[in-house]
Amino acid sequence: MSQQGVGIRYRQLGGALRAIIAVCSLGAIGVAVFNLFQLSFRGLIFTENGYYYMLIALLLPWSFVFKAAKKTSYGTLPWYDACAALLAFCIPFYLCLVSYEIQIRGWEVVAPNHVRVMSLILIVLTVEAVRRSVGLALTMTCVFFGLFPLFASHMPVPFKGVDFDFWRMVSFHVMGSESFLGIPMIVVANLLLGFMVFAVALMATGGGDFFLKIAMSTLGHVRGGAAKVAIFSSALFGSISGSVTANVLTTGAITIPTMKRTGYPSYYAAAVEACASTGGVLMPPVMGAAAFIIAQFLAIPYIQVAIAAAIPSALYYLGLFVQADAFAAKIGLKGLPRETLPSFKQTLKEGWFYIIAIIVLLWLLLYLGRVGQAPFYATAALLLLSMIRKETRLTPRRFVEFLENNARTLSELMAVMLAVGLIIGSLSMTGVAHGFSSEVLALSGGSIPLLLFFGALTSFILGMGMSVTACYVFLAVLLAPALIKVGLYPLGVHLYVLYWGMISFITPPVAVGAIVAAGLAGADAMKTGFQAIRLGVVIFFIPLFFVIEPALVLHGSPVAIGVSLSTAVVGIILIASGIEGYLVVVGRLNPLVRPVVILSGGLLAYPYWLTSSIGGIIGACIIVGLMLRKRSQSG
Numbered sequence: 001m002s003q004q005g006v007g008i009r010y011r012q013l014g015g016a017l018r019a020i021i022a023v024c025s026l027g028a029i030g031v032a033v034f035n036l037f038q039l040s041f042r043g044l045i046f047t048e049n050g051y052y053y054m055l056i057a058l059l060l061p062w063s064f065v066f067k068a069a070k071k072t073s074y075g076t077l078p079w080y081d082a083c084a085a086l087l088a089f090c091i092p093f094y095l096c097l098v099s100y101e102i103q104i105r106g107w108e109v110v111a112p113n114h115v116r117v118m119s120l121i122l123i124v125l126t127v128e129a130v131r132r133s134v135g136l137a138l139t140m141t142c143v144f145f146g147l148f149p150l151f152a153s154h155m156p157v158p159f160k161g162v163d164f165d166f167w168r169m170v171s172f173h174v175m176g177s178e179s180f181l182g183i184p185m186i187v188v189a190n191l192l193l194g195f196m197v198f199a200v201a202l203m204a205t206g207g208g209d210f211f212l213k214i215a216m217s218t219l220g221h222v223r224g225g226a227a228k229v230a231i232f233s234s235a236l237f238g239s240i241s242g243s244v245t246a247n248v249l250t251t252g253a254i255t256i257p258t259m260k261r262t263g264y265p266s267y268y269a270a271a272v273e274a275c276a277s278t279g280g281v282l283m284p285p286v287m288g289a290a291a292f293i294i295a296q297f298l299a300i301p302y303i304q305v306a307i308a309a310a311i312p313s314a315l316y317y318l319g320l321f322v323q324a325d326a327f328a329a330k331i332g333l334k335g336l337p338r339e340t341l342p343s344f345k346q347t348l349k350e351g352w353f354y355i356i357a358i359i360v361l362l363w364l365l366l367y368l369g370r371v372g373q374a375p376f377y378a379t380a381a382l383l384l385l386s387m388i389r390k391e392t393r394l395t396p397r398r399f400v401e402f403l404e405n406n407a408r409t410l411s412e413l414m415a416v417m418l419a420v421g422l423i424i425g426s427l428s429m430t431g432v433a434h435g436f437s438s439e440v441l442a443l444s445g446g447s448i449p450l451l452l453f454f455g456a457l458t459s460f461i462l463g464m465g466m467s468v469t470a471c472y473v474f475l476a477v478l479l480a481p482a483l484i485k486v487g488l489y490p491l492g493v494h495l496y497v498l499y500w501g502m503i504s505f506i507t508p509p510v511a512v513g514a515i516v517a518a519g520l521a522g523a524d525a526m527k528t529g530f531q532a533i534r535l536g537v538v539i540f541f542i543p544l545f546f547v548i549e550p551a552l553v554l555h556g557s558p559v560a561i562g563v564s565l566s567t568a569v570v571g572i573i574l575i576a577s578g579i580e581g582y583l584v585v586v587g588r589l590n591p592l593v594r595p596v597v598i599l600s601g602g603l604l605a606y607p608y609w610l611t612s613s614i615g616g617i618i619g620a621c622i623i624v625g626l627m628l629r630k631r632s633q634s635g
Contacts, residue, residue: 010066010408011077021062022400025407028058029376032193036372050099052181055189055414056092061085062411063129084125091122095174108176109168116167119174126180126422129415138470142419145426146173152430158439161430172429179425183296184289184417184473191292191302194375196409198361199240199286201379202354204394204402205386208250210351211236216336217344224328225335226262227269230255231276231320238280239287240358244505244513247277248520256521263333267524270517271506271531275320278505278513278536281468282498283313285365289413290472290501294494297476302371308491308553312499312542315552315568319538319576326580330588351392353385420473427477437481448486452496452547455479459500460507471501489550499543506532506539537579538572541605549607567612571605574598574619586626597622 013021033039035051046054064084065077095102095118102108107115123146131139149169152161164172173179202208215233219225233255238247252273259269281287284306291309295302327333348355360381364374386392394402427433444450455475462471475497483493505513511529518528546552551564577583578597589597600622603615 011068013065013077013404017065017077018400018404021065021407022403024058024062025403025410028055028193028410029197029406031055031058032189033376036190036194036376046096047099047103049102049175049177049181050096052185052189053092053096053099055193056180056418057089057096059407059410059414060092060125060129060418061088062407063132063415064088064125066408066411067132069128069132084128087121088125088129091118091125094118102175108171111167111171111175115175116170119170122174123170123422126415126418129411130419133412133415138416138419141470141474142422145423148426148432149430152426152432158436158443159432161427161432161435164429169426169429173422173425176425176429178428180418180421182421182424182428183293184420184424184469187289187292187296188413188417190372191295192289192413193410194372194379195286195292196413197406198357198375198379198382199243200402200405200409201382202240202357203246203250204398204405205354205382205392206351207240207354208237210347210354212251212254213342213347213351214344217342217347220341221335221338223335224324224333226255226259227264227272227324227328228321230259230269230273231317231324234273234276234280235283235317236280238277239283239285244274244277244281245516247280248273248513248516252277252517252520256517258336260521262336263331264327265523266521267518267527267531268327270521270523270528271514271535272320272324273520274506274511274513274517274528274532275536276317277517278502279313279316279320279539282309282316282502284310285362289417289469290498293469293473293476294491294498297480297494298490300491301369303365303369305491305495306365308555309495311552311554311565312495312546315542315572316536316539318569319572320535322573322576323535323580325584326577326582329584330580330582350389353382353388353392356385357382416469420470423470423474424477433477436478437485440479440482441485444482446486448483448488451479451483451486452544455483455497456500456543459497460503462501468498468501468505472498475501483547488547489553489555491555492547492550492553495553496543496547499539503539506536508533534579538575541572541575541602545605545607552607564607567607567616568605570619571601571603571612571615574601574604577601583623583626586623587630589626593622593626 031051031054035046062085064081069081111119127139127142127146130142149164150166151163152159153163155161212229212233215229215236219228219232222228230251233251234247237251238244256269256273259272260266264272287306287309291305292302295305357378361374361378364370364377383394386394424433440451444454458479459471459475462474476494480493480497483496484490505511506529508526508529511525511532514529514532515525518525521528545568549564550556551560552568554561574597578589578594578601581589581591581594583589583597596618600615600619603611604619606612606615
């Protein structure tokens with residue numbers, strides 16, 4: 001789930017501990033189903049905060065079991081990790097039992113002393129769980145903002161806020177409705193948990209292999225087929241998994257060696273996979289945790305966010321696809337021999353149930369609007385249908401592994417979301433969240449370009465050290481309101497922040513996606529990162545286009561959407577072709593012509609009629625001139 005999670009090893013567990021983890025994982029799924037489907041047992045139902053505390057109790061402890069305190073201590077589970085795990089279960093479980101009292105007696109303001117102490121211990125455990133899951137950057141951010149209410153009045157404008165005493169702050173974080181139990185937890189408990197379970201089930205039943213075979217059978221034989229397979233399969237898999245690193249490690253293990261075997265340099269093959277995997281997180285229907293939080297922030301249906309994100313992600317993949325094709329054409333790379341490729345018909349015959357499960361998911365999402373329940377129905381359909389084939393059937397051993405992987409994934413997610421909740425809670429508690437945007441707006445003089453530049457730069461910098469979700473939430477609270485106040489479309493603004501946070505996955509010095517891919521390819525990490533920037537360059541342009549022209553996120557008349565999409569498509573083709581130095585029909589581009597082609601594409605795609613007209617005229621003149629020259633030379 002996280003950027004910084006790369007390279008962290010997991011303890012190899014066995015015996016009774018694995019059984020306990022499996023039971024708790026199954027329990028978390030059961031509790032979620034019980035609550036989301038509004039079931040009851042002899043009149044017993046969860047209070048809202050009780051449901052959240054129970055999920056914390058069932059998931060957070062495994063952050064201390066799977067990951068060691070130090071990277072060099074991955075042996076037997078030590079006593080202090082066992083104690084930490086036990087406390088991480090017992091404290092939220094107790095809070096679940098007294099959840100009704102917390103609500104009616106206002107313990108977030110005045111709590112019993114023993115509950116205050118327990119709350120403080122839970123905060124400390126959360127900080128340590130975050131450190132183990134995603135590293136020091138988010139941990140230090142979490143600590144600073146967690147303690148922020150103690151010194152908010154001493155901060156400079158626009159971070160100046162109201163101070164609170166220590167125990168009042170502790171009680172608010174754990175028992176209030178805007179910190180641990182705020183928007184991130186609401187999203188995890190009511191939306192994201194089910195999608196993560198579905199993604200794990202898809203991997204456990206061999207869904208990654210199915211997507212890869214589908215891509216190879218359809219695109220493997222064309223020019224530069226190996227790279228196009230990587231792009232297509234990563235888009236399919238990433239759109240479900242919601243994780244860049246999981247995408248790289250799953251599909252890249254096959255696509256990168258295949259690209260190298262067909263003639264792609266190792267660093268180029270790794271860069272293709274890194275860019276393709278990064279785009280998968282921006283591709284509906286799942287899109288990672290941030291998309292669900294966008295829906296929660298804006299109080300709109302999640303499906304509206306997913307539909308709006310479809311065109312920008314498709315434009316990103318278009319640019320990537322054009323560049324991969326241009327590179328293959330430029331150096332004469334062929335496709336893979338047809339006889340080495342899997343049969344499309346046979347692949348569908350073997351994995352038709354993956355399609356059924358995804359159709360179930362989309363039908364419940366799009367047609368019935370059951371966002372919280374949809375992934376559980378889809379998971380049930382997938383697990384049942386996978387039993388038909390021996391190769392995909394979940395045996396008792398594989399089912400335990402599936403539950404264990406669920407616990408591992410969801411424990412990381414829980415730790416990160418609790419940390420993000422601490423940040424939101426402190427900003428809300430001190431009043432900074434409400435006043436920051438007005439202060440920034442005043443400081444910028446209401447300049448849209450300046451605000452957009454500040455937003456992009458801040459998102460990129462934070463994205464280098466924090467998880468994308470934490471980066472997005474931080475700026476969604478502080479900066480997005482200022483951009484919305486100057487008249488920009490709210491959904492476009494939130495996607496703008498999300499896109500710029502994602503860019504750090506392929507941009508040095510962090511470039512986690514590129515580094516992981518480089519490791520698989522045996523390539524230089526920094527060379528791979530800089531190649532990834534070049535390949536994924538359109539991701540730097542697309543957020544600017546859709547935040548200025550909301551038609552690109554499907555907000556506007558059909559005519560406006562059609563015109564904006566048409567100019568963006570042609571513009572991105574020209575940008576990608578100019579960068580790679582090859583344009584379809586025309587062929588190789590002269591080094592002196594390439595900057596002009598890139599400029600014409602940028603002007604054409606920029607959502608303003610005058611610049612689009614100028615870019616279109618320049619592009620048309622260049623293409624016609626080059627075609628005439630090519631014809632005269634061939635004649």
